[in-house]
Amino acid sequence: xxxxxxxxxxxxxxxSGAGQKLLAFASLIALIVAxxxxxxxxxxxxxxxxxxxxxxxxxxxxxxxxIVIITGGIDLSVGTAMTFTAVTAGMxxxxxxxxxxxxxxxxxxxxxxxxxxxxxxxxxxxxxxxxATLGMMLVLKGxxxxxxxxxxxxxxxxxxxxxxxxxxxxxxxxxxFPVPNGVVILFVVAAVAAYILNRTVLGRxxxxxxxxxxxxxxxxxxxxxxxxxxYALAGAVTGxxxxxxxxxxxxxxxxxxxxxxxxxxxxxxxxxxxxxxxxGTILGTLIGALIMSVMTNGLRxxxxxxEWQIVATGAIIIGAVYADSLRKK
Amino acid sequence: xxxxxxxRGIDKSFPGVRALRGVNxxxxxxxxxxxxxxxxxxxxxxxxxxxxxxxxxxxxILVDGxxxxxxxxxxxQALGIAIIHQELMLMRDLTVAQNIFIGRERRNIFGVLDEAxxxxxAAAIFSQMKVNIDPRARVADxxxxxxxxxxxxxxxxxxxxxxIMDEPTAxxxxxxxxxxxxIVARLRAEGVxxxxxxxxxxxxxxxxxxxxxxxxxxxxxxxxAADTPIEKIISMMVGREISxxxxxxxxxxxxxxxxxxxxxxxxxxxxxxxxDLQRGEILGFAGLMGAGRTELARxxxxxxxxxxxxILVSGAEVKIASPADAVRFGIGYLSEDxxxxxxxxxxxxxxxxxxxxxxxxxxxFGRIDEPALGRVAQxxxxxxxxxxxxxxxxxxxxxxxxxxxxxxxxWLLRDCDILIFDEPTRGIDVGAKAEIYxxxxxxxxxxxxxxMISSELPEVLRLAHRIAVMCEGRLTGxxxxxxxxEQIMALATQRETTAGAAA
Numbered sequence: 060x061x062x063x064x065x066x067x068x069x070x071x072x073x074x075s076g077a078g079q080k081l082l083a084f085a086s087l088i089a090l091i092v093a094x095x096x097x098x099x100x101x102x103x104x105x106x107x108x109x110x111x112x113x114x115x116x117x118x119x120x121x122x123x124x125x126i127v128i129i130t131g132g133i134d135l136s137v138g139t140a141m142t143f144t145a146v147t148a149g150m151x152x153x154x155x156x157x158x159x160x161x162x163x164x165x166x167x168x169x170x171x172x173x174x175x176x177x178x179x180x181x182x183x184x185x186x187x188x189x190x191a192t193l194g195m196m197l198v199l200k201g202x203x204x205x206x207x208x209x210x211x212x213x214x215x216x217x218x219x220x221x222x223x224x225x226x227x228x229x230x231x232x233x234x235x236f237p238v239p240n241g242v243v244i245l246f247v248v249a250a251v252a253a254y255i256l257n258r259t260v261l262g263r264x265x266x267x268x269x270x271x272x273x274x275x276x277x278x279x280x281x282x283x284x285x286x287x288x289x290y291a292l293a294g295a296v297t298g299x300x301x302x303x304x305x306x307x308x309x310x311x312x313x314x315x316x317x318x319x320x321x322x323x324x325x326x327x328x329x330x331x332x333x334x335x336x337x338x339g340t341i342l343g344t345l346i347g348a349l350i351m352s353v354m355t356n357g358l359r360x361x362x363x364x365x366e367w368q369i370v371a372t373g374a375i376i377i378g379a380v381y382a383d384s385l386r387k388k
Numbered sequence: 389x390x391x392x393x394x395x396r397g398i399d400k401s402f403p404g405v406r407a408l409r410g411v412n413x414x415x416x417x418x419x420x421x422x423x424x425x426x427x428x429x430x431x432x433x434x435x436x437x438x439x440x441x442x443x444x445x446x447x448x449i450l451v452d453g454x455x456x457x458x459x460x461x462x463x464x465q466a467l468g469i470a471i472i473h474q475e476l477m478l479m480r481d482l483t484v485a486q487n488i489f490i491g492r493e494r495r496n497i498f499g500v501l502d503e504a505x506x507x508x509x510a511a512a513i514f515s516q517m518k519v520n521i522d523p524r525a526r527v528a529d530x531x532x533x534x535x536x537x538x539x540x541x542x543x544x545x546x547x548x549x550x551x552i553m554d555e556p557t558a559x560x561x562x563x564x565x566x567x568x569x570x571i572v573a574r575l576r577a578e579g580v581x582x583x584x585x586x587x588x589x590x591x592x593x594x595x596x597x598x599x600x601x602x603x604x605x606x607x608x609x610x611x612x613a614a615d616t617p618i619e620k621i622i623s624m625m626v627g628r629e630i631s632x633x634x635x636x637x638x639x640x641x642x643x644x645x646x647x648x649x650x651x652x653x654x655x656x657x658x659x660x661x662x663x664d665l666q667r668g669e670i671l672g673f674a675g676l677m678g679a680g681r682t683e684l685a686r687x688x689x690x691x692x693x694x695x696x697x698x699i700l701v702s703g704a705e706v707k708i709a710s711p712a713d714a715v716r717f718g719i720g721y722l723s724e725d726x727x728x729x730x731x732x733x734x735x736x737x738x739x740x741x742x743x744x745x746x747x748x749x750x751x752x753f754g755r756i757d758e759p760a761l762g763r764v765a766q767x768x769x770x771x772x773x774x775x776x777x778x779x780x781x782x783x784x785x786x787x788x789x790x791x792x793x794x795x796x797x798x799w800l801l802r803d804c805d806i807l808i809f810d811e812p813t814r815g816i817d818v819g820a821k822a823e824i825y826x827x828x829x830x831x832x833x834x835x836x837x838x839x840m841i842s843s844e845l846p847e848v849l850r851l852a853h854r855i856a857v858m859c860e861g862r863l864t865g866x867x868x869x870x871x872x873x874e875q876i877m878a879l880a881t882q883r884e885t886t887a888g889a890a891a
Contacts, residue, residue, distance in 0.1 A: 259754040260746045267743060270732035277691060277729050278744045278798065279715030337734045 082382060083330055083346045090350060094357035101360050108237055110349070110356045115224065115241035116141075116307070118348040119300035120323035121330075122245075122252050125344045126293040128327055129256070130286060131269040131336025132188035135320050136177060136195035137297050142316030143199040144170045144301030149212030149311035152220065159220055166305075167298035173199060174294020178287035196320065203313040211310040224306035241303045245345075248299055253341040255292070265289050269336025325372070326351055329379040350375065390453030392417045392581045393438065393469070393550055398447035400433055407433045409606045410447070415550055415581040420572060422584045422596035422613065426625055426676075426843075430605040431585050435552045438583075439471040440464035470543035471552040476535050478527045485510035485523035488542045513541045517571055533564035540571060551575065552583040557591060558678055569595050587676045589618045589881045601625055619874070622881075626845065626873040635829075637853045637869050640666045645703060646837030647719075647806050649688065652697035657683040659861040661697070665806070665837045670828065672852025673841040675880050680861035681841045682724060685808045688839075689721040690714040701806070715744060720799030724811035724841070726788075730795045733784035737776050738765040740783050740794050744802040768797035772827065789820025796827065807831065808839045813847060825851055845873050 095102040120137045127134040147169040152162035173195065180191035214220040223240060230237030256262035264285045267275045276282045305311050330347030332339025354375060358368045393415040400408040408430050415421050423431050436442045438449065440458040448455055451467050458464050464471075478487050485506040494502040510523035519537050527535060536556060543551055557565045572582055572595055584596055592599055593613060601608040601624040608624045647665040652658060658680045665671050673681045686692045688699060690708040698705055701717045708714050714721070723729035731740055742749060742761050749757050749764075765779035772793045776786055783794055792812060799807055809828065813821040828851060832838050842848050848855055855867045857879035864879040
C-alpha cells in the first residue's frame with residue numbers, strides 16, 4: 060500500500076451541514092437581540108408566543124418541503140394541498156359531523172394521498188417533480204374551490220377544534236409559558252420527522268435518493284416505491300399543517316394556500332438544505348422558518364411598511380444562500 | 389513540399405499521469421493516416437493538442453513547415469484543422485444548415501438571419517461531398533451516419549485541410565461505413581489530410597495510407613498500411629512487457645454452475661451472447677471500448693431491459709426486471725463509474741456499505757439498528773483494510789482505491805454469490821490495485837462466481853481463469869487463461885464480416 064494514498068485521505072470530517080446550521084442559528088439569535096434592543100414591545104413573552112404561533116403552519120409546511128427537497132425533488136403543491144386537507148377536515152367535521160379525531164385523521168390521510176399521487180406522477184409517469192407538483196398545486200386549488208363552492212367552511216359545530224392550534228396545554232401546566240398547541244405540534248412533528256430521516260430506512264433512502272439516485276437503484280433499492288412513500292410522508296405532514304391552519308382560523312378557507320409553498324421552500328433554503336438534494340436537516344429548517352417569522356414580526360413592530368417586509372424577506376433568502384456559498388469557497 | 393502538419397516531440401502531463409512523451413506525428417496533404425493504440429495510449433490527447441483543446445507541455449507543431457502555436461479550437465480552425473469527435477457535437481433541435489454555420493450566421497442590416505443563404509451554402513457543401521441531406525432537416529431526425537456527414541460538412545465549411553476523425557464508424561452499419569469511406573476517399577483525392585482513429589483492423593487496411601501506433605503515451609512507430617500485416621500492427625499495439633504472473637486456475641470440474649447466460653441481446657449493443665460461469669471462477673471480459681461488455685453486465689443485472697435471451701442462476705431460469713430482482717438472486721454489480729453509479733458520495737462509509745442490506749438491519753417499523761450497522765461497517769473496514777478515519781467519514785473524501793473497497797463491502801454484506809466487477813481498478817493507484825486483485829482472488833477462492841470486465845489486458849491475464857472477448861456487442865470467443873495478448877486483440881478487433889468468413 061502506497062503511503063501516498065493514505066495521505067490523500069483527509070482525517071477531518073467535513074462540517075458543511077453543521078456550519079450552515081450554526082450560521083443560521085447565529086443569524087436568528089442576532090436578529091432577536093437586534094429587535095429586542097430596538098423595541099421593548101418585541102421582547103415580551105406575548106410577542107414571542109405570537110412569533111411561535113406565526114411559525115407553526117409555515118414551519119410544518121417547511122418540514123414537509125424539507126423531506127421532498129432532500130430527495131432532490133421539489134413540492135410546489137404544499138400550499139394548496141394544505142388548503143385541500145383543511146377543506147377535507149371541514150367536510151368531515153362540519154358536513155358529516157364526524158368526531159374531531161376522525162376529522163383530523165382524515166385530513167392527514169388526505170395529505171398523504173396527495174403526496175402519494177404526486178409521487179406516482181413522478182415515478183410511474185416520469186414527470187419531473189417541478190411539473191408534477193405544479194400541476195397538483197393547481198388541481199388541488201381548483202378542487203378546494205369546487206368542493207366548497209368557493210365559500211369557507213366554519214367549524215362552529217365542532218367545539219374544541221380550534222383548541223388544536225389556539226389552546227395551550229403547556230400554558231395550563233406552566234402559566235408563565237403559554238406556548239400555543241400549534242407550536243407544540245410543530246415541534247413534535249419536527250422531532251418525529253427528524254427521527255424518521257436519521258433513524259429509519261425511509262430516511263436513509265431519502266438521503267440516498269438525493270445523493271445519488273442511480274447508485275441507489277443499482278444497489279437494488281426499489282427507488283420508485285420508496286420515493287412514493289417519501290412523498291406520501293411529506294403529504295401527511297402537509298395534512299397536519301392543514302389541520303393546524305383550519306383550527307387557527309376556525310375555518311377552512313378554500314382560496315388560501317397558494318404562495319405558502321414558496322415561503323416554506325424559502326425557510327428550507329435558509330436552513331441550509333440543498334435544493335440539489337442529499338443534504339439537509341429538520342433543525343435547520345426550523346431555524347430558517349423562525350428567522351422568517353422573527354424578521355416579519357420585528358419589522359412590523361418597528362412599523363416598517365409591509366411592502367418593505369417582503370423586500371427584506373427576499374434579501375434574507377439571497378443573503379443566506381450567498382453566505383453559505385462564500386463559506387464553502 | 390513540407391508536410392501539411394508536423395508534430396515534433398510533444399509532451400503532455402496531467403496531474404498524476406504522463407499522457408504523452410516526446411511523440412512525433414506528421415500528416416501529409418492527400419493521405420489518410422490511421423492512428424492506433426489501446427484505450428489510454430494517448431491518441432485522443434495527441435489529437436486534442438492538434439485541435440487546440442489542450443496545450444502541449446513541450447514540443448513543436450509545424451503547419452506547412454511553419455511553427456504555429458495552436459492556442460485554442462478557433463486557432464486550429466483558422467489553420468484549417470478540424471476534429472470530428474466521437475460523440476457528435478451537434479445541436480439536435482436546430483436544422484442541418486443552422487448547425488453547420490452556428491456562430492457564423494449571415495444577418496441582414498436589421499439583424500434578421502438570412503436562412504436562405506444558410507440553406508443554399510449548406511446545400512452547396514453537400515453537393516460537393518455528393519451526399520444527399522436536406523439542409524432544413526432537424527438534426528434529431530437524422531441517422532447517426534447522416535449526422536456524421538453534417539459534422540464533416542461543418543468541417544469543410546471552415547475550409548479545413550486537415551480532418552481528424554475519432555472512431556467515426558463506431559456507430560455505423562456496413563452500408564453507412566461504405567458511404568463514409570467513399571467521402572473520405574473523395575476528400576483525400578482533393579488534397580485533404582485525414583487522421584483516422586479507429587480500432588478496426590480491416591478498416592485501417594481498407595482506407596489508410598500509413599499507420600501510426602501509440603502505446604502508453606509514446607510513439608511505437610509509423611508504417612505503410614499496404615505492406616504491413618495486421619499481426620504486426622497488433623503486436624505493435626500490445627508489445628508491452630507484462631509480468632509473468634498468471635493465475636493458478638483452480639480445478640472447477642465439480643463446481644456447480646452459478647450463472648448461465650443464453651442468447652442475451654439488446655439492440656446492437658449486445659448481440660446473442662451466451663456463456664456459463666461456475667462458482668469459484670473468475671471470468672474475465674476483454675474487449676475495446678464500446679464492445680458491449682458494460683451493456684451486457686447491465687442486462688444481467690437488470691439495469692437495462694433485454695430484447696431477448698434468458699438467464700439461469702444456479703440452474704434455474706430467473707426473470708430479472710430490475711436491479712432489485714438481481715440483488716434478490718444474489719447478483720451484485722460494481723459499476724465502472726463508482727462516483728456516479730456506485731456510491732452516494734455525500735453519505736458516510738457506514739451508510740454506503742449498508743445501502744443494499746437495509747432490510748436486515750431494521751425492524752418492522754423501519755427503524756435502523758445503528759449499533760449493529762456500526763459493528764458490521766467496522767468489520768469490513770478491518771477485513772478489507774479500508775483506510776478511513778472512521779465509518780462516519782463521507783465517502784467522497786476517500787481515495788479511489790478505498791472507495792472501491794466500500795463498494796465491494798456493500799455487496800459482500802448483501803451476501804451476493806455472483807459479483808460483476810466492471811473495470812475494478814479504474815482510477816486506482818498501483819499499490820491499491822494489487823490489493824483489489826488479491827481481494828478478488830480471495831472472493832473466488834471462497835466460492836463466489838466472478839465476472840471481471842477490464843480494458844487492461846495485463847489485468848485480465850493476471851486474474852482471469854477464462855477470458856471472454858467481445859467486439860461490437862458479440863462474444864467473439866472465450867480463451868483459456870494462457871491466452872496471449874495477440875490472441876485476445878485479434879478477437880477484440882474481429883468484425884462481423886471477418887467473423888462470418890471464419891465461421
